Amino acid sequence: MSKVNQSWGGRFNKASNKIIEDFGASVKFDKILAKYDIKASIAHAKMLGQCKIITKKESDAIIIGLEQIIDEINQNKFKWLIEKEDVHMNIESRLIEICGDVGKKLHTGRSRNDQIATDIRLYLRSQTNDIINLSKDLQVAILALAQNHTNTIMPGFTHLQVAQPVVFAHHLMAYFEMINRDVQRLKDSLKRINFMPLGAAALAGTTYPIDRDLSAKLLGFDNICANSIDAVSDRDFLIEFMACASIMMMHLSRFCEEIIIWSSAQFNFIELTDDFASGSSIMPNKKNPDVVELIRGKTGRVYGSLVALLTIMKGQVLAYNKDNQEDKEPIFDTVNTLKTCIDVFTRLMYNLKINEKNMLNATKKGHITATDLADYLVNKKVAFRDAHKIAGQAVLYSIKQNKDLSELSLQELQKISKIIKQDVFEVLDLKNAVYMRNHIGATSPKQVKKAIKTAKNSLKN
Numbered sequence: 001m002s003k004v005n006q007s008w009g010g011r012f013n014k015a016s017n018k019i020i021e022d023f024g025a026s027v028k029f030d031k032i033l034a035k036y037d038i039k040a041s042i043a044h045a046k047m048l049g050q051c052k053i054i055t056k057k058e059s060d061a062i063i064i065g066l067e068q069i070i071d072e073i074n075q076n077k078f079k080w081l082i083e084k085e086d087v088h089m090n091i092e093s094r095l096i097e098i099c100g101d102v103g104k105k106l107h108t109g110r111s112r113n114d115q116i117a118t119d120i121r122l123y124l125r126s127q128t129n130d131i132i133n134l135s136k137d138l139q140v141a142i143l144a145l146a147q148n149h150t151n152t153i154m155p156g157f158t159h160l161q162v163a164q165p166v167v168f169a170h171h172l173m174a175y176f177e178m179i180n181r182d183v184q185r186l187k188d189s190l191k192r193i194n195f196m197p198l199g200a201a202a203l204a205g206t207t208y209p210i211d212r213d214l215s216a217k218l219l220g221f222d223n224i225c226a227n228s229i230d231a232v233s234d235r236d237f238l239i240e241f242m243a244c245a246s247i248m249m250m251h252l253s254r255f256c257e258e259i260i261i262w263s264s265a266q267f268n269f270i271e272l273t274d275d276f277a278s279g280s281s282i283m284p285n286k287k288n289p290d291v292v293e294l295i296r297g298k299t300g301r302v303y304g305s306l307v308a309l310l311t312i313m314k315g316q317v318l319a320y321n322k323d324n325q326e327d328k329e330p331i332f333d334t335v336n337t338l339k340t341c342i343d344v345f346t347r348l349m350y351n352l353k354i355n356e357k358n359m360l361n362a363t364k365k366g367h368i369t370a371t372d373l374a375d376y377l378v379n380k381k382v383a384f385r386d387a388h389k390i391a392g393q394a395v396l397y398s399i400k401q402n403k404d405l406s407e408l409s410l411q412e413l414q415k416i417s418k419i420i421k422q423d424v425f426e427v428l429d430l431k432n433a434v435y436m437r438n439h440i441g442a443t444s445p446k447q448v449k450k451a452i453k454t455a456k457n458s459l460k461n
């Protein structure tokens, strides 16, 4: 049997049960918020002092005590106790040990409800900024690889069937665009994260003459939550972050899937350096793309966390409910997973060996210039639908002859259509097919180089 809780046990007779105490405690995981909790407490103590709710002397003593606690935590000397339930009460009771009765004044005009809401916003603001920076590093890595491959021809796919030739850099820049949107989404979400709940107290505000503007200024919040009931119960910003994280993991998982396919013997477009692959315990021949498979796999837990949060919030009555404590582990896990995956993936970008020859050879299969043949006929005044049909017949003929479309002779092509002349071979040329797609957003090396330049400049902002 534990003792009656020191922080809120006044109206309780019976001591809490150890199992139930463990069940309710969050300190095992929320202690990672300590840094933010103390930062918010220092701001609160300053505000209480300046508003004369406590004396300047008391405010100063509390702040010194809190700073000592930061040091203790950083030096791993702080004793986290389950019976103190959570990060807030562990820190507060240590403060009382250090400062004596004056420490008991810190919680004036505040509740753990506005306290935790403030802590997680501070945490998420900092983590979101870190993730934005990591994403930009990834964009730089993608650009560096793309820059070396503006003339590397590979098959572009639809339905994973050879479609039309593209340059590898163009394919890579598609991922640059995805990550760019991820960064924009995260930046936009920061606007809604950066609202301050502190001052809402339990749910209705407080009777003390607090100065919320001052607390917000001290904590770098752009805005103050306008409604105290909403302030303590809102977790939209967490859900929004998890949605951003899910979309970003989905992007990474797509890239990973391509790397897995490309590194197979059948494709052999790329090779992973040894440190990004693993062997098999039984098959000596294996070099498995474990690292990218893991990123692909970790996408699942991030989606899971998003669904967990949405479900935790579903149907919750106003205002704070203990259900909200369940937001911590999913959010911490998502932040850690996303950061690690972006970092590992960025390193991978610098460790890919590109087999340009195999990419080029793959474009020579699959009658990849069939659209170009149709476009050639359109230029000779054939309507596109008819041109499509003629080109299709040429493909069928090639298949029967066990040849690629590009290998047909003029005589063979003319058997299909008299309109076809010697100049068709310029069009059926792979390079030409790529160079001809020369408008904004298309795959010609000229356009792709321009896109890379624009992308590079955009990263400066």
Ligand code: ARG
Pocket: 026, 030, 086, 112, 113, 116, 320, 322, 324, 325, 326, 328
């Ligand atoms: N550990 C709690 C949480 O994570 C802190 C807030 C507790 N508030 C309360 N009224 N029990 O949500």
